[in-house]
Amino acid sequence: MQAVGTHRSRIWGARALFLSPVLLLFFFFFLYPFVFTIATSFTSWRGIGLMKFNGVANYQKLLGDPTFRKALGNNVIWALSQGFIQVPLACLVAMILVRKPKGWRMLRTVYYLPNVISTVALAMVWVAIYNVEGPLNAILSSLFGMEKRNWLGNPDTALFAVIFQTVIYIGYFMIILLASAMNIPRSLYEAAQIDGASTFQQERHITLPMLRGSLITTMTLAMAYGMRHFESTFLMTGGGPAYATTTMGIDLYLRMDALRYSEASTAGVFLIVMGTLVITLLRKIFGSSDPMSEMAQ
Amino acid sequence: MMKKTKLLAVLLMLCLMTGLGAQGQVDSGVQKEVELRWASIWVGNDSKAPAVEALVNEYNAKNAGKIKVVIEPQPDYNAYEQKVRTSLAAGQAPADIFTIKFNPTTATFYQSNLLMDFSKVMSNSWKQTFDAGSLEQSTVDGMLKSLPMETAILPIWYNMDAFAQAGVKALPTTMNEMWAAFDKLKAAGITPASQMTGDTNAWTSMIWFSHFAVSLGGTNVWDKPFTDPAFVEAAKLTKRMITEYSTSDAVGLGAGGSGGHFLAGRTAVFSNGPWYAGRADLAATPFFNSIKIAGLPAAGSTKDFMISRLQANICAASTKDKAKEAAILDFMQYLTSPASIARIAETSGAMFAIKTDYRPVKALQKQFYDVASAAKTTAFDLEAALGAEVTLEFAQQLGALALGRISAEEFCALVDRKIER
Numbered sequence: 001m002q003a004v005g006t007h008r009s010r011i012w013g014a015r016a017l018f019l020s021p022v023l024l025l026f027f028f029f030f031l032y033p034f035v036f037t038i039a040t041s042f043t044s045w046r047g048i049g050l051m052k053f054n055g056v057a058n059y060q061k062l063l064g065d066p067t068f069r070k071a072l073g074n075n076v077i078w079a080l081s082q083g084f085i086q087v088p089l090a091c092l093v094a095m096i097l098v099r100k101p102k103g104w105r106m107l108r109t110v111y112y113l114p115n116v117i118s119t120v121a122l123a124m125v126w127v128a129i130y131n132v133e134g135p136l137n138a139i140l141s142s143l144f145g146m147e148k149r150n151w152l153g154n155p156d157t158a159l160f161a162v163i164f165q166t167v168i169y170i171g172y173f174m175i176i177l178l179a180s181a182m183n184i185p186r187s188l189y190e191a192a193q194i195d196g197a198s199t200f201q202q203e204r205h206i207t208l209p210m211l212r213g214s215l216i217t218t219m220t221l222a223m224a225y226g227m228r229h230f231e232s233t234f235l236m237t238g239g240g241p242a243y244a245t246t247t248m249g250i251d252l253y254l255r256m257d258a259l260r261y262s263e264a265s266t267a268g269v270f271l272i273v274m275g276t277l278v279i280t281l282l283r284k285i286f287g288s289s290d291p292m293s294e295m296a297q
Numbered sequence: 298m299m300k301k302t303k304l305l306a307v308l309l310m311l312c313l314m315t316g317l318g319a320q321g322q323v324d325s326g327v328q329k330e331v332e333l334r335w336a337s338i339w340v341g342n343d344s345k346a347p348a349v350e351a352l353v354n355e356y357n358a359k360n361a362g363k364i365k366v367v368i369e370p371q372p373d374y375n376a377y378e379q380k381v382r383t384s385l386a387a388g389q390a391p392a393d394i395f396t397i398k399f400n401p402t403t404a405t406f407y408q409s410n411l412l413m414d415f416s417k418v419m420s421n422s423w424k425q426t427f428d429a430g431s432l433e434q435s436t437v438d439g440m441l442k443s444l445p446m447e448t449a450i451l452p453i454w455y456n457m458d459a460f461a462q463a464g465v466k467a468l469p470t471t472m473n474e475m476w477a478a479f480d481k482l483k484a485a486g487i488t489p490a491s492q493m494t495g496d497t498n499a500w501t502s503m504i505w506f507s508h509f510a511v512s513l514g515g516t517n518v519w520d521k522p523f524t525d526p527a528f529v530e531a532a533k534l535t536k537r538m539i540t541e542y543s544t545s546d547a548v549g550l551g552a553g554g555s556g557g558h559f560l561a562g563r564t565a566v567f568s569n570g571p572w573y574a575g576r577a578d579l580a581a582t583p584f585f586n587s588i589k590i591a592g593l594p595a596a597g598s599t600k601d602f603m604i605s606r607l608q609a610n611i612c613a614a615s616t617k618d619k620a621k622e623a624a625i626l627d628f629m630q631y632l633t634s635p636a637s638i639a640r641i642a643e644t645s646g647a648m649f650a651i652k653t654d655y656r657p658v659k660a661l662q663k664q665f666y667d668v669a670s671a672a673k674t675t676a677f678d679l680e681a682a683l684g685a686e687v688t689l690e691f692a693q694q695l696g697a698l699a700l701g702r703i704s705a706e707e708f709c710a711l712v713d714r715k716i717e718r
Binding site for chain 2: 046047048049131132133148150152153154155158237238239240241242243254256257258259260261
């Protein structure tokens with residue numbers, strides 16, 4: 001009996017030992033900042049000096065601030081664009097590449113390549129492309145006689161210009177979907193071909209249902225990225241002109257820049273809540289069942 | 298086995314005791330060297346870097362074994378500013394010595410006990426080496442937690458070769474002359490002015506706006522509400538400058554692009570501080586020797602002023618260690634001495650809040666000194682006067698103003714709501 005007890009305590013001891021590094025990291029780099037962010041969002045604190053409890057004043061201020069509301073709206077546009085444009089595009093390319101057309105390996109690399117290039121470098125390239133004297137205007141004016149536009153300097157076009165340069169980089173989601181598509185048993189397609197199904201019908205009735213689980217995962221990821229979007233917009237427009245491209249991430253950063261730490265924390269809480277809300281909604285709408293695992297059963 | 302273990306234990310004890318003894322000897326006999334970490338932005342390509350490095354090396358050589366200053370290079374200014382902010386918020390000084398861009402936002406740092414208050418430790422003779430106005434501007438509620446070091450005037454730069462090409466031989470002295478000169482430049486195919494609304498401060502255009510606002514509303518204009526007619530009129534003039542006389546990419550353009558247009562000769566007029574004069578790419582331009590530095594023609598009744606700012610104030614971490622405090626003060630006195638400042642000014646062309654006999658010999662840098670001394674009075678620019686948050690709103694809404702989305706009155710009202718009173 002005593003030997004069993006010693007053995008159990010040894011097992012628990014080993015479990016605690018192995019779990020402790022990750023638990024410590026989780027505590028210091030997630031739990032503590034998370035609780036700190038929530039706590040400071042109810043205070044008036046400029047990063048220096050004492051924190052003063054001010055209830056929900058920061059929340060009221062942010063919700064009443066047209067700049068923050070604009071940022072929130074832009075994040076929703078970002079999330080929808082990434083979830084419903086970038087992922088379907090990635091899915092389309094994955095569906096083509098899984099049929100292994102000529103040069104598919106090279107195409108797979110080409111599509112994935114932008115994901116290994118620094119966001120800063122890509123943003124700078126796109127700033128040059130969108131410049132009034134840049135190649136985009138040169139092409140559009142020579143082909144269609146269009147007037148030269150300041151794509152990033154016009155509030156009507158700036159947001160879509162920045163979104164466009166992000167959603168076309170489909171490599172990351174394409175790789176996930178391609179890996180999933182490659183695991184679909186070939187026998188299903190062979191059976192469909194014998195039954196006379198066209199390529200479109202095969203994709204519609206075999207590939208898409210079989211990719212459902214991966215599609216939900218990639219859409220969740222894409223929309224979560226959209227909700228916390230920061231880098232390329234900050235680098236290309238700084239959130240301007242007239243806050244036309246601002247996002248919650250940029251708003252948070254600029255509040256920190258102005259030493260409004262407690263307001264930045266409040267923006268952070270909004271970011272967490274909105275992100276969770278989007279993911280929950282997505283799961284509610286599309287469910288989370290995975291036909292591959294269902295089939296395995 | 299037992300014998301071996303005992304022997305090992307004895308050897309370990311001996312090592313420990315020898316170590317302690319040696320430590321005790323150091324403490325009691327030899328003075329410990331004080332190491333000071335300086336998070337310096339004057340590194341890399343910065344024009345002040347060579348002189349600063351030489352000064353530090355000489356100081357270290359002179360104080361060998363007693364004080365050692367170690368430069369921690371901070372080549373990325375934005376990242377450096379973040380470091381200062383986050384370190385102070387986390388209850389830690391970013392280094393023993395560091396600089397800040399002094400304005401109403403960074404004046405918040407004075408609430409921190411982590412910064413040394415020089416008002417308590419500065420001798421009168423040391424104080425007198427500083428420009429009194431700059432010292433006063435750096436004092437908040439009686440505390441002097443940063444010493445004014447680099448100052449700047451923010452004049453307008455004129456490429457006189459471009460003006461000559463357009464048939465304009467002299468600098469415009471009135472606003473009407475300026476518009477006429479700009480029209481001639483346009484007719485000659487030269488875009489008159491570099492303007493921008495990008496970055497967090499719309500730097501170039503912010504300088505122009507500051508010139509207009511001070512001329513229209515006086516040197517105390519920044520104390521007035523932003524809805525004051527002086528600001529509304531300044532906004533209208535800045536809008537005109539952007540829409541009629543600047544490059545087509547001005548809305549959304551950053552400081553790099555704005556400066557790039559001037560360097561490439563695409564624009565004839567630009568605005569920036571003296572640090573830009575030391576750039577190698579500027580010296581390489583064919584119009585370098587034709588550049589004239591001056592103010593803008595008076596848009597209002599205030600004339601003969603110059604826009605200025607405290608560009609870099611130097612801070613030190615407060616410490617209970619008396620030896621370290623003495624070392625910090627010794628180095629700070631050395632660094633801010635007229636002799637050291639003259640050496641930094643000589644190589645960089647930058648201007649300082651410390652009084653020296655130094656007068657530049659290089660033509661462009663000399664013009665800055667001449668313009669500064671010719672000005673009857675100075676006034677802060679918008680960012681220096683009202684802080685980062687107001688300037689960000691200014692930059693964001695300037696784009697909307699230039700695009701005709703909002704009127705000058707609406708523009709001023711939007712900026713005004715960001716001013717803390």
